[in-house]
Amino acid sequence: MTSTARRAVDRVSAARMRATVHELAADRYAGRRVGTPGGRAAAAWLAARLRELGGDVRLDGFPVADVRDLYATPVLEWHDGGTTRLRHRRDFAEHLASADLPTPRTAPLAPSADGDLRGRWVPAEPGDWARACDLAEAQGAAGVLIARGADAEGWMPKMIAGPPTRGVPILAVRADLHRRLADTAAERLVQVTASTPLRRLDTHGLNVHAHFPRDGKPGTHAGSPWTTDDEPGAYAGSPRTTGGEPGPHVLGPGGGVGVRVLLTAHYDGVGDDPGARLPAAADNASGVAAVLEAARVLSTSPAASRVELSVAFLDGEEAGARGSAHHAATLPEDTLVINLDGAAELHQAASVEAGGPAHALLATLDQAGRLTGAPLRAGAMASDNRRYAAAGLPAVGIGMGMPGYQTPAETPDRVRNDTLLAAARLLVATVELLARRG
Amino acid sequence: MTTQLSGGFIGDLNDAFAPAAAGGCCGSTAAATETATTCCGNAPADAQDGPSDSSTGCCG
CATH class of the missing domain: 3.40.630.10 (Zn peptidases)
Structure with a gap:
C-alpha cells in the first residue's frame, strides 16, 4: 500500500x-x-x-x-385456575405466517395436535408447524402456538418478511414456556387468550x-x-x-x-x-x-x-x-x-x-x-x-x-x-x- | 500504519464462495438452513420457521 x-x-x-x-x-x-x-x-x-x-x-x-406490520402489541395469557400473562418479545412473539387476529380470542388448549382441534388452540413444535397449521385450518381451530427459541439475551427478534400467511392465528412461544404450557394442558383444562394484530x-x-x-x-x-x-x-x-x-x-x-x-x-x-x-x-x-x-x-x-x-x-x-x-x-x-x-x-x-x-x-x-x-x-x-x-x-x-x-x-x-x-x-x-x- | 499479518483470510478464501450463495437468499432453503449457524458475523437468529418467498434468512 x-x-x-x-x-x-x-x-x-x-x-x-x-x-x-x-x-x-x-x-x-x-x-x-x-x-x-x-x-x-x-x-x-x-x-x-x-x-x-x-x-x-x-x-x-x-x-x-x-x-408484515405489527400494528398493536399482541396478547398471550393462559388460565388454569390462575392467570399467567406472557411478555411480548420476551416470552412470545408474533409469527410471520399468522392470520390477523386484532382482538384477543379465548379458547381451550388442545392436549396435542392429533386430537379434536375445533375451536381450540393447537400446540406445535418448530418442525411440525406447517402440518399443525394444515390441521388447524382443516378443523377450524382457534389458532396455533409453536415453540421457538430466544436469543442469548432472552429476546425473540423481530422480522417483517416471512412465509405466506396462513388461515389461522399463529404465535411463537418461548420453548421452555411452550413445554410448561403443554405439560399443564396434559393434566388439566387450560384456556388460552391470545391476539396477533399482524397485517400485510x-x-x-x-x-x-x-x-x-x-x-x-x-x-x-x-x-x-x-x-x-x-x-x-x-x-x-x-x-x-x-x-x-x-x-x-x-x-x-x-x-x-x-x-x-x-x-x-x-x-x-x-x-x-x-x-x-x-x-x-x-x-x-x-x-x-x-x-x-x-x-x-x-x-x-x-x-x-x-x-x-x-x-x-x-x-x-x-x-x-x-x-x-x-x-x-x-x-x-x-x-x-x-x-x-x-x-x-x-x-x-x-x-x-x-x-x-x-x-x-x-x-x-x-x-x-x-x-x-x-x-x-x-x-x-x-x-x-x-x-x-x-x-x-x-x-x-x-x-x-x-x-x-x-x-x-x-x-x-x-x-x-x-x-x-x-x-x-x-x-x-x-x-x-x-x-x-x- | 504498519503492515500486519494478523488480518486477512483465516483458511481458504475460496470457501467464501458458498455453493448456494448466488441467488440463494430471499426464500431459498439454503437461507433457511443458515439459522443453524452464524450469519452476518452474528449469533444464529431463529425466526422464520421455514423458507419464504421474501425472507433473506437470518440477516433480515
Whole structure:
C-alpha cells in the first residue's frame, strides 16, 4: 500500500461513525422500517450527508409488497385456575405466517395436535408447524402456538418478511414456556387468550444512491445518469444491456482504465414495536456509518480518484432485500460490489461471502484485510450482496456482528468503536488497492 | 500504519464462495438452513420457521 493510501486509511474517524449510528438510531426514525415516515426521514438525512461529500445523489423509489406490520402489541395469557400473562418479545412473539387476529380470542388448549382441534388452540413444535397449521385450518381451530427459541439475551427478534400467511392465528412461544404450557394442558383444562394484530402491507422503498465523479465536480461526469434530482422514483434505472450507467470500464485521468466500485449498506430496520423502540443500531446503522465514513475518506483520496466510486444505501433489506433486487438489474455487469451488513461487534473475524465472478475482488479484500489487520473468514452473508451476485455481478458481503439483533437491545452503546474502525478501514483499503490495480 | 499479518483470510478464501450463495437468499432453503449457524458475523437468529418467498434468512 502506498503512503497516500495509508494516510487515507488513517483518516477514518470513529467519532463520525459513532455520530451516524446515534443519529440513525434516534427516536425520530422509529426503527427505519421500509415505507414509514421514519424510513423516509433516514433516507433524506443520508442523502444530505452524501451531498456534503460531493456526491451526485439520487433517491430511487420502488414497490415493496407483503411487509408484515405489527400494528398493536399482541396478547398471550393462559388460565388454569390462575392467570399467567406472557411478555411480548420476551416470552412470545408474533409469527410471520399468522392470520390477523386484532382482538384477543379465548379458547381451550388442545392436549396435542392429533386430537379434536375445533375451536381450540393447537400446540406445535418448530418442525411440525406447517402440518399443525394444515390441521388447524382443516378443523377450524382457534389458532396455533409453536415453540421457538430466544436469543442469548432472552429476546425473540423481530422480522417483517416471512412465509405466506396462513388461515389461522399463529404465535411463537418461548420453548421452555411452550413445554410448561403443554405439560399443564396434559393434566388439566387450560384456556388460552391470545391476539396477533399482524397485517400485510404493500408500500414503497427508497434507495439512496450517490456517485462520486472522478473529476470531483458533482453532476459533470460524462454519460452519467446521476443527477441532483432527489425526487423519489424519478430515476427508473436502465437495463445493463442498454448501458444506462457508465460503461464497465472508464477512462481515468490521463486515459488509464479504471474500475467501478459500489459500496452498499442497507439503512432500513424492522421498525419499532408498538410501545417499544427497536433502534437498529447494529443492523444496520453501524454498516451505514462505516460506508459513509469510507465514502468521505475516498471522496478526497487521490488514488481513489482512479476508481468510479458509487455508494448505495439500500432500503427494504429487512423486507426481503428488495432495494438491492431493484438496483442490481440496472448496473454494468462488472461493477464490483462490496456490501456491509453489521459493523458493531467483531469477534474472531468478519464473515465474508462471495458471489458472482468475485475472485479478484475477494483476493483484494484479503490483501486489504492483511494491511489493516482485519481478520476475515468465510461465513454466510444472507444480505443484499446476494441480490447483486444473483444478477451476475462480482459481489462480496461482509459482516462484523450485530449485538442485540432486531430487538430492543440493539442500542448504539453496543456498537464498538474498534469494529467501526476495522470495517471502514477495510473498505478504504480495498478501494485503494483496486484503484492501484485499475 | 504498519503492515500486519494478523488480518486477512483465516483458511481458504475460496470457501467464501458458498455453493448456494448466488441467488440463494430471499426464500431459498439454503437461507433457511443458515439459522443453524452464524450469519452476518452474528449469533444464529431463529425466526422464520421455514423458507419464504421474501425472507433473506437470518440477516433480515
